Amino acid sequence: xxxxxxxxxxxxxxxxxxxxxxxxxxxxxxxxxxxxxxxxxxxxxxxxxxxxxxxxxxxxxxxxxxxxxxxxxxxxxxxxxxxxxxxxxxxxxxxxxxxxxxxxxxxxxxxxxxxxxxxx
Amino acid sequence: xxxxxxxxxxxxxxxxxxxxxxxxxxxxxxxxxxxxxxxxxxxxxxxxxxxxxxxxxxxxxxxxxxxxxxxxxxxxxxxxxxxxxxxxxxxxxxxxxxxxxxxxxxxxxxxxxxxxxxxx
DNA sequence: ATAAACCTTCGACAATGGTTGAAGGTCAAG
DNA sequence: CTTGACCTTCAACCATTGTCGAAGGTTTAT
Numbered sequence: 499x500x501x502x503x504x505x506x507x508x509x510x511x512x513x514x515x516x517x518x519x520x521x522x523x524x525x526x527x528x529x530x531x532x533x534x535x536x537x538x539x540x541x542x543x544x545x546x547x548x549x550x551x552x553x554x555x556x557x558x559x560x561x562x563x564x565x566x567x568x569x570x571x572x573x574x575x576x577x578x579x580x581x582x583x584x585x586x587x588x589x590x591x592x593x594x595x596x597x598x599x600x601x602x603x604x605x606x607x608x609x610x611x612x613x614x615x616x617x618x
Numbered sequence: 619x620x621x622x623x624x625x626x627x628x629x630x631x632x633x634x635x636x637x638x639x640x641x642x643x644x645x646x647x648x649x650x651x652x653x654x655x656x657x658x659x660x661x662x663x664x665x666x667x668x669x670x671x672x673x674x675x676x677x678x679x680x681x682x683x684x685x686x687x688x689x690x691x692x693x694x695x696x697x698x699x700x701x702x703x704x705x706x707x708x709x710x711x712x713x714x715x716x717x718x719x720x721x722x723x724x725x726x727x728x729x730x731x732x733x734x735x736x737x738x
Numbered sequence: 739a740t741a742a743a744c745c746t747t748c749g750a751c752a753a754t755g756g757t758t759g760a761a762g763g764t765c766a767a768g
Numbered sequence: 769c770t771t772g773a774c775c776t777t778c779a780a781c782c783a784t785t786g787t788c789g790a791a792g793g794t795t796t797a798t
Contacts, residue, residue, distance in 0.1 A: 502744065512745090517786060532794060534745055554726075555719040558785070575730055582727045589720045593713055599675040600709045607702045610695055622774065632775090637756060652764060654775055678755070 508545040628665040
């Protein structure tokens, strides 16, 4: 399977695939005699895993850290769970931060609407 | 007041101050005969306003949009309120998004811990 | 045989928010 | 007078997540 086919099936651009390869998110594929990249079916699921993980809010570097280097590896489930739990804590922190900010913006808005009632 | 002094007082780097000026977040100061930037006290509060706004989660381009070009301008309060209210909506959206992601990550974690109980 | 469609590499561009360095000018003190 | 500390500009670089185009090779179809 050449890169163009893979791109269509996985619904990503060819440049993106090369980019992911360059940055170690997908393993370098074998090459045909002419130098073209030769992909197996496995890469499709690899790519969709990456796409889904991105949709879950993971950055590419997180995805790289979480997924095993070689897609043929069996994922260390315990490690994956621990990674996800760290991510949960991280998400909770981000939500808390946003709620703090929300409060402050709200306060400013309220104050601006009626300065007399304000805390300043 | 030269840029170095201002930097110390406002607790930002001189390069940052020049960066903000270049990107229109602070007005270009007058110059001394030798070409050095000459700042007034007003710039200190301008800088701390920017710093606080950043802490409130505003990006520099948002801050630029929200703050009047000339710090001597009276802020259009109604406009500021409207900007802040847009920001509130935006923050709420981001919180919702994070909570969606949180749910999904949680689901994955739960599933991994006990695949039999899972939805897949 | 030739055109279209594909592949290769590499480098530049985008936005965001700056930092760092080079090359040079200025100022105050010893 | 010279040293160090400050200032100037401009350019390049960092990370992030890619996209786009150039220049060239390959494959497929007509």
